[in-house]
Amino acid sequence: MPELTTIRELRNYAGQTVRIGCWLHNKRSSGKIRFLQLRDGTGFVQGVVVKNEVDEATWEAVSRLSQESSLYATGVVREDPRSPGGYELSVTGLEIIQITEDYPITPKEHGIDFLMDRRHLWLRAPRQRAVMVIRARIIRAVQEFFDSNGFTRVDPPILTPSSCEGTTNLFHTKYFDEDAYLTQSGQLYMEAAAMALGRVYSFGPTFRAEKSKTRRHLIEFWMVEPEMAFVDHEENLRVQERFVSHIVQSVLTNCRRELETLGRDVSKLERVQAPFPRITYDEAVTMLREMGFEFSWGDDFGAPHETAIAEKFDRPVFITHYPTAIKAFYMKPQPDRPEVVLCADLIAPEGYGEIIGGSQRIDDPELLAERFREHELSEEAYGWYMDLRRYGTVPHSGFGLGLERVVAWICGLDHVRETIAFPRMLYRLYP
Ligand code: 4AD
Ligand code: MG
Numbered sequence: 001m002p003e004l005t006t007i008r009e010l011r012n013y014a015g016q017t018v019r020i021g022c023w024l025h026n027k028r029s030s031g032k033i034r035f036l037q038l039r040d041g042t043g044f045v046q047g048v049v050v051k052n053e054v055d056e057a058t059w060e061a062v063s064r065l066s067q068e069s070s071l072y073a074t075g076v077v078r079e080d081p082r083s084p085g086g087y088e089l090s091v092t093g094l095e096i097i098q099i100t101e102d103y104p105i106t107p108k109e110h111g112i113d114f115l116m117d118r119r120h121l122w123l124r125a126p127r128q129r130a131v132m133v134i135r136a137r138i139i140r141a142v143q144e145f146f147d148s149n150g151f152t153r154v155d156p157p158i159l160t161p162s163s164c165e166g167t168t169n170l171f172h173t174k175y176f177d178e179d180a181y182l183t184q185s186g187q188l189y190m191e192a193a194a195m196a197l198g199r200v201y202s203f204g205p206t207f208r209a210e211k212s213k214t215r216r217h218l219i220e221f222w223m224v225e226p227e228m229a230f231v232d233h234e235e236n237l238r239v240q241e242r243f244v245s246h247i248v249q250s251v252l253t254n255c256r257r258e259l260e261t262l263g264r265d266v267s268k269l270e271r272v273q274a275p276f277p278r279i280t281y282d283e284a285v286t287m288l289r290e291m292g293f294e295f296s297w298g299d300d301f302g303a304p305h306e307t308a309i310a311e312k313f314d315r316p317v318f319i320t321h322y323p324t325a326i327k328a329f330y331m332k333p334q335p336d337r338p339e340v341v342l343c344a345d346l347i348a349p350e351g352y353g354e355i356i357g358g359s360q361r362i363d364d365p366e367l368l369a370e371r372f373r374e375h376e377l378s379e380e381a382y383g384w385y386m387d388l389r390r391y392g393t394v395p396h397s398g399f400g401l402g403l404e405r406v407v408a409w410i411c412g413l414d415h416v417r418e419t420i421a422f423p424r425m426l427y428r429l430y431p
Contacts, residue, residue, distance in 0.1 A: 002074065008042035010077050010087045017092070019074045020045075023124070024065045026107065034062050036091070038073060044126065046080075047073055047089045054092060061094045067106070068124070070097040084257070112417075119422060120431045130258035131418055134251055135407045139203070141250035142224050142401075145243050146201045151226060154193040154200045156186030162381035164188050165328060169208040182207035185400055188330075188385050190227035191361060194396055195388055201226040213426050215415045216303065216353050218404055220424035227398035233332075233342035233360040236397035237318055240346060240356055241274035243401075244316060248272040251410050264412040268350065271314050278318040281340065284309055300326045307351040316355070320344040329371045331359040344399075352409035358399025365389035 343359035
Protein backbone atom coordinates (compact mmCIF):
# COMPACT_ATOMS: atom_id res chain seq x y z
CA MET A 1 0.00 0.00 0.00
CA PRO A 2 1.46 3.42 -0.93
CA GLU A 3 2.40 5.84 1.85
CA LEU A 4 -0.14 8.49 2.86
CA THR A 5 0.19 11.85 1.16
CA THR A 6 -1.90 15.02 1.12
CA ILE A 7 -3.90 16.77 -1.59
CA ARG A 8 -1.53 19.73 -1.44
CA GLU A 9 1.37 17.41 -2.36
CA LEU A 10 -0.33 15.72 -5.34
CA ARG A 11 1.61 17.81 -7.85
CA ASN A 12 4.74 15.91 -6.83
CA TYR A 13 3.16 12.58 -7.76
CA ALA A 14 1.85 12.97 -11.33
CA GLY A 15 1.43 9.54 -12.91
CA GLN A 16 2.05 7.74 -9.61
CA THR A 17 -0.26 5.86 -7.25
CA VAL A 18 -0.97 7.62 -3.94
CA ARG A 19 -3.19 7.15 -0.90
CA ILE A 20 -4.88 10.02 0.93
CA GLY A 21 -6.95 10.30 4.09
CA CYS A 22 -9.98 12.48 3.32
CA TRP A 23 -13.66 13.33 3.64
CA LEU A 24 -16.30 13.30 0.94
CA HIS A 25 -17.36 16.87 0.27
CA ASN A 26 -19.79 16.12 -2.54
CA LYS A 27 -20.40 13.60 -5.28
CA ARG A 28 -22.16 13.33 -8.61
CA SER A 29 -22.60 10.58 -11.14
CA SER A 30 -22.75 10.29 -14.87
CA GLY A 31 -23.57 6.81 -16.18
CA LYS A 32 -20.88 4.42 -15.07
CA ILE A 33 -18.64 7.16 -13.67
CA ARG A 34 -18.76 8.72 -10.19
CA PHE A 35 -17.09 12.05 -9.44
CA LEU A 36 -16.08 12.42 -5.81
CA GLN A 37 -15.10 15.79 -4.43
CA LEU A 38 -12.60 14.90 -1.74
CA ARG A 39 -11.11 17.21 0.86
CA ASP A 40 -8.36 16.61 3.39
CA GLY A 41 -7.86 20.08 4.89
CA THR A 42 -4.89 20.86 2.66
CA GLY A 43 -7.13 21.21 -0.40
CA PHE A 44 -9.79 19.68 -2.61
CA VAL A 45 -9.38 17.12 -5.39
CA GLN A 46 -11.80 15.36 -7.69
CA GLY A 47 -11.66 11.57 -7.48
CA VAL A 48 -12.94 9.78 -10.58
CA VAL A 49 -14.26 6.24 -10.22
CA VAL A 50 -15.04 4.26 -13.36
CA LYS A 51 -17.19 1.16 -12.84
CA ASN A 52 -15.24 -1.08 -15.23
CA GLU A 53 -11.89 -0.13 -13.71
CA VAL A 54 -12.55 -0.97 -10.03
CA ASP A 55 -13.57 -4.12 -8.21
CA GLU A 56 -17.13 -4.62 -7.09
CA ALA A 57 -16.43 -3.82 -3.41
CA THR A 58 -14.99 -0.41 -4.33
CA TRP A 59 -17.92 0.42 -6.59
CA GLU A 60 -20.32 -0.57 -3.85
CA ALA A 61 -18.42 1.55 -1.30
CA VAL A 62 -18.74 4.60 -3.57
CA SER A 63 -22.49 4.28 -3.64
CA ARG A 64 -22.61 4.31 0.17
CA LEU A 65 -20.46 7.42 0.60
CA SER A 66 -22.41 10.38 1.96
CA GLN A 67 -21.35 13.96 2.63
CA GLU A 68 -18.56 14.14 5.26
CA SER A 69 -17.98 10.38 5.30
CA SER A 70 -14.33 9.70 6.15
CA LEU A 71 -12.15 7.41 4.08
CA TYR A 72 -8.80 6.55 2.58
CA ALA A 73 -8.68 6.81 -1.19
CA THR A 74 -6.03 5.21 -3.37
CA GLY A 75 -5.55 6.24 -6.98
CA VAL A 76 -3.33 7.49 -9.77
CA VAL A 77 -2.60 11.22 -9.94
CA ARG A 78 -3.47 12.69 -13.36
CA GLU A 79 -2.65 16.15 -14.54
CA ASP A 80 -5.85 17.97 -15.50
CA PRO A 81 -5.66 21.67 -16.32
CA ARG A 82 -9.47 22.05 -15.99
CA SER A 83 -9.63 21.04 -12.33
CA PRO A 84 -9.03 23.72 -9.67
CA GLY A 85 -5.85 22.21 -8.21
CA GLY A 86 -4.57 21.13 -11.64
CA TYR A 87 -4.79 17.40 -10.74
CA GLU A 88 -7.35 14.63 -10.54
CA LEU A 89 -7.28 11.26 -8.85
CA SER A 90 -8.23 8.15 -10.84
CA VAL A 91 -9.50 6.12 -7.93
CA THR A 92 -8.47 2.46 -7.75
CA GLY A 93 -9.52 1.65 -4.19
CA LEU A 94 -11.43 3.01 -1.19
CA GLU A 95 -11.36 2.15 2.51
CA ILE A 96 -14.25 3.63 4.41
CA ILE A 97 -13.52 4.86 7.95
CA GLN A 98 -17.04 6.04 8.74
CA ILE A 99 -20.24 6.58 6.79
CA THR A 100 -21.69 9.86 8.04
CA GLU A 101 -25.44 10.15 8.46
CA ASP A 102 -27.48 13.36 8.29
CA TYR A 103 -24.65 15.88 8.10
CA PRO A 104 -26.47 19.09 9.03
CA ILE A 105 -24.70 21.56 6.73
CA THR A 106 -25.90 20.67 3.26
CA PRO A 107 -25.00 22.49 0.03
CA LYS A 108 -28.25 24.50 0.29
CA GLU A 109 -28.34 27.95 1.95
CA HIS A 110 -28.46 28.13 5.74
CA GLY A 111 -29.16 31.05 8.05
CA ILE A 112 -26.31 32.61 10.01
CA ASP A 113 -27.53 31.46 13.44
CA PHE A 114 -27.87 27.90 12.18
CA LEU A 115 -24.29 28.04 10.89
CA MET A 116 -22.91 29.74 14.00
CA ASP A 117 -24.44 27.06 16.25
CA ARG A 118 -22.55 24.54 14.11
CA ARG A 119 -19.35 26.54 13.75
CA HIS A 120 -17.31 23.42 14.64
CA LEU A 121 -18.64 21.81 11.43
CA TRP A 122 -19.06 24.96 9.33
CA LEU A 123 -15.26 25.40 9.48
CA ARG A 124 -15.02 22.52 6.98
CA ALA A 125 -16.69 24.54 4.21
CA PRO A 126 -14.40 25.71 1.38
CA ARG A 127 -14.94 29.42 2.11
CA GLN A 128 -14.29 29.01 5.81
CA ARG A 129 -11.18 27.01 5.13
CA ALA A 130 -9.93 29.73 2.76
CA VAL A 131 -10.42 32.38 5.47
CA MET A 132 -8.46 30.32 8.02
CA VAL A 133 -5.61 29.77 5.54
CA ILE A 134 -5.42 33.51 4.80
CA ARG A 135 -5.55 34.35 8.51
CA ALA A 136 -2.60 32.02 9.15
CA ARG A 137 -0.70 33.63 6.27
CA ILE A 138 -1.35 37.10 7.69
CA ILE A 139 0.02 36.00 11.07
CA ARG A 140 3.09 34.63 9.34
CA ALA A 141 3.57 37.90 7.44
CA VAL A 142 3.26 39.85 10.71
CA GLN A 143 6.00 37.81 12.31
CA GLU A 144 8.21 37.91 9.21
CA PHE A 145 7.98 41.69 9.08
CA PHE A 146 8.93 42.34 12.69
CA ASP A 147 11.44 39.51 13.05
CA SER A 148 13.35 40.76 10.01
CA ASN A 149 13.21 44.44 11.00
CA GLY A 150 15.00 44.29 14.34
CA PHE A 151 12.00 43.76 16.64
CA THR A 152 11.95 41.27 19.51
CA ARG A 153 8.70 39.52 20.36
CA VAL A 154 7.57 39.95 23.96
CA ASP A 155 4.39 38.45 25.42
CA PRO A 156 2.49 40.74 27.82
CA PRO A 157 0.21 39.27 30.52
CA ILE A 158 -3.46 38.49 29.93
CA LEU A 159 -4.52 38.90 33.57
CA THR A 160 -3.90 42.48 34.67
CA PRO A 161 -4.61 44.67 37.70
CA SER A 162 -5.49 47.77 35.64
CA SER A 163 -7.01 48.94 32.35
CA CYS A 164 -5.31 50.38 29.26
CA GLU A 165 -8.19 51.58 27.08
CA GLY A 166 -10.67 52.96 29.63
CA THR A 167 -12.84 51.15 32.13
CA THR A 168 -16.16 50.86 30.28
CA ASN A 169 -15.55 47.50 28.59
CA LEU A 170 -13.35 45.65 31.08
CA PHE A 171 -13.81 41.95 31.80
CA HIS A 172 -13.60 41.48 35.53
CA THR A 173 -12.45 38.34 37.31
CA LYS A 174 -11.20 37.41 40.77
CA TYR A 175 -7.46 36.82 41.18
CA PHE A 176 -7.55 34.96 44.50
CA ASP A 177 -8.36 37.82 46.89
CA GLU A 178 -7.64 40.60 44.42
CA ASP A 179 -9.60 42.00 41.50
CA ALA A 180 -8.19 41.41 38.02
CA TYR A 181 -9.18 42.19 34.44
CA LEU A 182 -8.60 40.43 31.14
CA THR A 183 -6.24 42.55 29.08
CA GLN A 184 -7.71 45.09 26.62
CA SER A 185 -4.27 45.83 25.18
CA GLY A 186 -0.70 44.87 26.06
CA GLN A 187 0.55 48.36 25.25
CA LEU A 188 1.58 49.60 28.71
CA TYR A 189 3.66 46.46 29.26
CA MET A 190 5.11 46.77 25.76
CA GLU A 191 6.27 50.28 26.65
CA ALA A 192 8.26 48.75 29.52
CA ALA A 193 9.61 46.11 27.12
CA ALA A 194 10.63 48.77 24.57
CA MET A 195 12.72 50.49 27.26
CA ALA A 196 14.49 47.17 27.79
CA LEU A 197 14.78 45.91 24.19
CA GLY A 198 14.36 48.96 21.89
CA ARG A 199 11.87 47.64 19.34
CA VAL A 200 9.38 45.03 20.45
CA TYR A 201 6.08 43.55 19.35
CA SER A 202 3.42 41.40 20.92
CA PHE A 203 0.78 39.22 19.34
CA GLY A 204 -1.99 37.79 21.43
CA PRO A 205 -5.65 37.75 22.43
CA THR A 206 -7.27 40.83 23.94
CA PHE A 207 -10.72 41.21 25.48
CA ARG A 208 -13.35 43.90 25.48
CA ALA A 209 -16.81 43.53 26.94
CA GLU A 210 -18.30 45.61 24.11
CA LYS A 211 -22.04 45.88 24.55
CA SER A 212 -22.45 46.97 20.93
CA LYS A 213 -23.35 44.42 18.29
CA THR A 214 -21.61 45.46 15.08
CA ARG A 215 -19.94 43.90 12.06
CA ARG A 216 -16.55 45.05 13.34
CA HIS A 217 -16.50 44.11 17.02
CA LEU A 218 -15.59 40.88 18.73
CA ILE A 219 -15.39 40.33 22.48
CA GLU A 220 -12.15 38.39 22.13
CA PHE A 221 -9.84 39.51 19.33
CA TRP A 222 -6.15 39.24 18.50
CA MET A 223 -3.94 42.28 18.40
CA VAL A 224 -0.42 42.94 17.11
CA GLU A 225 1.24 45.64 19.22
CA PRO A 226 4.66 47.01 18.29
CA GLU A 227 6.33 49.58 20.54
CA MET A 228 9.47 51.49 19.56
CA ALA A 229 11.93 53.55 21.65
CA PHE A 230 13.27 56.76 20.04
CA VAL A 231 10.55 56.68 17.36
CA ASP A 232 8.30 59.69 16.86
CA HIS A 233 4.81 60.04 15.36
CA GLU A 234 6.06 60.44 11.76
CA GLU A 235 8.27 57.38 11.83
CA ASN A 236 5.48 55.41 13.53
CA LEU A 237 3.30 56.00 10.43
CA ARG A 238 6.10 54.96 8.07
CA VAL A 239 6.49 51.64 9.92
CA GLN A 240 2.71 51.08 9.75
CA GLU A 241 2.39 51.64 6.01
CA ARG A 242 5.33 49.35 5.23
CA PHE A 243 3.92 46.75 7.61
CA VAL A 244 0.39 46.74 6.16
CA SER A 245 1.71 46.68 2.57
CA HIS A 246 3.88 43.69 3.45
CA ILE A 247 0.89 41.78 4.85
CA VAL A 248 -1.31 42.42 1.80
CA GLN A 249 1.42 41.62 -0.72
CA SER A 250 2.29 38.42 1.12
CA VAL A 251 -1.34 37.22 0.94
CA LEU A 252 -1.48 38.11 -2.77
CA THR A 253 1.68 36.11 -3.43
CA ASN A 254 0.82 33.07 -1.36
CA CYS A 255 -2.97 32.73 -1.22
CA ARG A 256 -4.22 33.22 -4.81
CA ARG A 257 -6.42 30.16 -4.74
CA GLU A 258 -8.02 31.06 -1.40
CA LEU A 259 -8.74 34.62 -2.60
CA GLU A 260 -10.36 33.09 -5.68
CA THR A 261 -12.51 30.76 -3.54
CA LEU A 262 -13.73 33.87 -1.71
CA GLY A 263 -14.38 35.74 -4.97
CA ARG A 264 -12.15 38.61 -3.75
CA ASP A 265 -11.46 41.43 -6.22
CA VAL A 266 -7.66 41.33 -6.00
CA SER A 267 -7.13 44.45 -8.12
CA LYS A 268 -8.24 46.45 -5.05
CA LEU A 269 -5.61 44.71 -2.92
CA GLU A 270 -2.87 45.10 -5.49
CA ARG A 271 -3.05 48.88 -5.02
CA VAL A 272 -2.16 48.60 -1.35
CA GLN A 273 1.44 49.81 -1.49
CA ALA A 274 3.21 52.36 0.74
CA PRO A 275 3.05 55.32 1.09
CA PHE A 276 -0.53 55.74 2.32
CA PRO A 277 -2.37 59.07 2.21
CA ARG A 278 -2.58 61.10 5.44
CA ILE A 279 -5.23 63.57 6.48
CA THR A 280 -5.68 65.32 9.79
CA TYR A 281 -8.78 65.03 11.93
CA ASP A 282 -9.54 68.67 11.00
CA GLU A 283 -9.37 67.85 7.29
CA ALA A 284 -11.54 64.78 7.81
CA VAL A 285 -14.16 66.93 9.53
CA THR A 286 -14.14 69.38 6.59
CA MET A 287 -14.47 66.47 4.13
CA LEU A 288 -17.42 65.05 6.04
CA ARG A 289 -19.21 68.40 6.12
CA GLU A 290 -18.65 68.79 2.36
CA MET A 291 -20.25 65.38 1.92
CA GLY A 292 -23.31 66.59 3.81
CA PHE A 293 -22.67 65.15 7.28
CA GLU A 294 -23.51 67.30 10.28
CA PHE A 295 -20.42 66.92 12.40
CA SER A 296 -19.09 68.94 15.35
CA TRP A 297 -15.37 69.29 15.97
CA GLY A 298 -14.56 67.15 19.00
CA ASP A 299 -16.87 64.23 18.22
CA ASP A 300 -15.47 60.81 17.42
CA PHE A 301 -16.02 59.20 14.02
CA GLY A 302 -18.54 56.39 13.73
CA ALA A 303 -18.53 53.62 11.13
CA PRO A 304 -20.49 55.66 8.51
CA HIS A 305 -17.99 58.55 8.81
CA GLU A 306 -14.99 56.24 8.43
CA THR A 307 -16.57 54.56 5.42
CA ALA A 308 -17.34 57.91 3.74
CA ILE A 309 -13.75 59.10 4.20
CA ALA A 310 -12.26 55.79 3.07
CA GLU A 311 -14.26 55.95 -0.16
CA LYS A 312 -12.18 58.95 -1.25
CA PHE A 313 -9.01 56.83 -1.34
CA ASP A 314 -7.86 53.68 -3.14
CA ARG A 315 -5.64 52.47 -0.28
CA PRO A 316 -5.71 52.71 3.53
CA VAL A 317 -5.75 56.29 4.84
CA PHE A 318 -4.28 57.68 8.07
CA ILE A 319 -6.40 60.13 10.05
CA THR A 320 -4.03 61.98 12.38
CA HIS A 321 -4.17 64.51 15.25
CA TYR A 322 -7.48 63.65 16.92
CA PRO A 323 -8.80 65.84 19.75
CA THR A 324 -6.99 65.06 22.99
CA ALA A 325 -10.30 64.77 24.82
CA ILE A 326 -11.52 61.71 22.87
CA LYS A 327 -8.28 59.73 22.93
CA ALA A 328 -6.49 57.61 25.53
CA PHE A 329 -4.66 59.16 28.51
CA TYR A 330 -1.18 58.12 27.34
CA MET A 331 -1.12 59.95 23.98
CA LYS A 332 1.32 62.82 23.57
CA PRO A 333 -0.23 66.22 22.81
CA GLN A 334 1.09 68.18 19.85
CA PRO A 335 3.53 70.59 21.55
CA ASP A 336 2.25 73.81 19.91
CA ARG A 337 -1.41 72.75 19.97
CA PRO A 338 -2.16 70.59 23.00
CA GLU A 339 -5.86 70.16 22.17
CA VAL A 340 -4.84 67.49 19.62
CA VAL A 341 -2.61 64.44 20.06
CA LEU A 342 0.18 62.89 17.95
CA CYS A 343 -1.86 59.88 16.97
CA ALA A 344 -3.30 58.17 13.92
CA ASP A 345 -6.01 55.69 13.11
CA LEU A 346 -5.49 53.75 9.89
CA ILE A 347 -8.77 53.30 8.02
CA ALA A 348 -9.01 50.41 5.57
CA PRO A 349 -10.59 50.93 2.13
CA GLU A 350 -13.97 49.54 1.03
CA GLY A 351 -15.74 50.28 4.31
CA TYR A 352 -13.74 47.97 6.60
CA GLY A 353 -13.07 50.74 9.11
CA GLU A 354 -10.25 51.26 11.58
CA ILE A 355 -7.59 48.55 11.41
CA ILE A 356 -4.88 50.31 13.43
CA GLY A 357 -4.87 52.73 16.34
CA GLY A 358 -1.53 54.19 17.39
CA SER A 359 0.30 57.20 18.80
CA GLN A 360 3.42 58.75 20.17
CA ARG A 361 3.30 58.34 23.97
CA ILE A 362 3.66 60.96 26.69
CA ASP A 363 7.31 60.89 27.79
CA ASP A 364 7.19 63.77 30.29
CA PRO A 365 6.69 62.51 33.88
CA GLU A 366 4.88 65.66 35.06
CA LEU A 367 2.36 65.61 32.22
CA LEU A 368 1.71 61.90 32.71
CA ALA A 369 1.07 62.46 36.43
CA GLU A 370 -1.39 65.21 35.49
CA ARG A 371 -3.22 62.84 33.14
CA PHE A 372 -3.45 60.24 35.90
CA ARG A 373 -5.21 62.77 38.09
CA GLU A 374 -7.56 63.91 35.30
CA HIS A 375 -8.50 60.33 34.40
CA GLU A 376 -8.66 59.26 38.06
CA LEU A 377 -6.20 56.41 37.53
CA SER A 378 -4.79 54.95 40.71
CA GLU A 379 -1.10 55.59 41.37
CA GLU A 380 -1.07 52.21 43.06
CA ALA A 381 -2.10 50.23 39.99
CA TYR A 382 -0.01 52.29 37.56
CA GLY A 383 3.04 53.07 39.72
CA TRP A 384 5.22 50.76 37.67
CA TYR A 385 4.18 52.61 34.48
CA MET A 386 5.27 55.94 36.01
CA ASP A 387 8.69 54.40 36.68
CA LEU A 388 9.25 54.21 32.90
CA ARG A 389 9.17 58.05 32.83
CA ARG A 390 11.21 58.36 36.01
CA TYR A 391 14.15 56.22 34.96
CA GLY A 392 15.47 57.28 31.56
CA THR A 393 12.36 58.46 29.74
CA VAL A 394 12.66 58.72 25.92
CA PRO A 395 10.35 59.62 23.03
CA HIS A 396 8.57 56.46 21.93
CA SER A 397 5.63 55.35 19.81
CA GLY A 398 3.62 52.29 18.99
CA PHE A 399 0.39 50.99 17.56
CA GLY A 400 -2.11 48.15 17.69
CA LEU A 401 -3.42 46.30 14.65
CA GLY A 402 -6.65 44.33 15.03
CA LEU A 403 -6.07 41.02 13.28
CA GLU A 404 -9.74 40.16 12.64
CA ARG A 405 -10.46 43.52 11.01
CA VAL A 406 -7.51 42.94 8.67
CA VAL A 407 -8.67 39.40 7.86
CA ALA A 408 -12.19 40.70 7.10
CA TRP A 409 -10.80 43.39 4.79
CA ILE A 410 -8.32 41.19 2.91
CA CYS A 411 -10.87 38.37 2.53
CA GLY A 412 -13.68 40.79 1.63
CA LEU A 413 -16.02 39.50 4.40
CA ASP A 414 -18.88 41.62 5.58
CA HIS A 415 -18.61 40.54 9.24
CA VAL A 416 -15.71 39.76 11.59
CA ARG A 417 -17.50 36.65 12.91
CA GLU A 418 -16.02 34.56 10.07
CA THR A 419 -12.43 35.74 10.61
CA ILE A 420 -11.65 33.59 13.67
CA ALA A 421 -12.28 29.88 14.18
CA PHE A 422 -14.55 30.26 17.23
CA PRO A 423 -15.73 33.87 17.54
CA ARG A 424 -16.68 35.26 20.94
CA MET A 425 -19.48 37.74 20.41
CA LEU A 426 -22.16 39.49 22.40
CA TYR A 427 -24.64 36.67 23.22
CA ARG A 428 -22.43 33.93 21.78
CA LEU A 429 -20.11 31.72 23.79
CA TYR A 430 -21.05 28.40 22.10
CA PRO A 431 -19.45 26.35 20.62
O1 4AD B 1 -7.61 51.52 18.81
P1 4AD B 1 -7.40 50.53 19.90
O2 4AD B 1 -8.37 50.52 21.02
O3 4AD B 1 -5.91 50.79 20.42
C1 4AD B 1 -5.29 50.19 21.48
O4 4AD B 1 -5.74 49.29 22.13
C2 4AD B 1 -3.88 50.67 21.70
N1 4AD B 1 -3.52 50.42 23.10
C3 4AD B 1 -2.99 49.97 20.73
C4 4AD B 1 -1.54 50.40 20.83
O5 4AD B 1 -1.25 51.52 20.53
N2 4AD B 1 -0.67 49.49 21.22
O6 4AD B 1 -7.36 49.07 19.28
C5 4AD B 1 -6.43 48.74 18.27
C6 4AD B 1 -7.11 48.02 17.13
C7 4AD B 1 -8.21 48.79 16.44
O7 4AD B 1 -7.70 49.66 15.47
C8 4AD B 1 -9.05 47.68 15.83
O8 4AD B 1 -8.45 47.25 14.61
C9 4AD B 1 -8.90 46.57 16.83
O9 4AD B 1 -7.76 46.85 17.61
N3 4AD B 1 -10.07 46.45 17.71
C10 4AD B 1 -10.99 45.48 17.62
N4 4AD B 1 -11.14 44.46 16.76
C11 4AD B 1 -12.19 43.61 16.93
N5 4AD B 1 -13.10 43.76 17.91
C12 4AD B 1 -13.01 44.77 18.81
N6 4AD B 1 -13.90 44.87 19.78
C13 4AD B 1 -11.92 45.70 18.68
N7 4AD B 1 -11.51 46.79 19.36
C14 4AD B 1 -10.39 47.23 18.77
MG1 MG C 1 -8.98 52.91 18.19
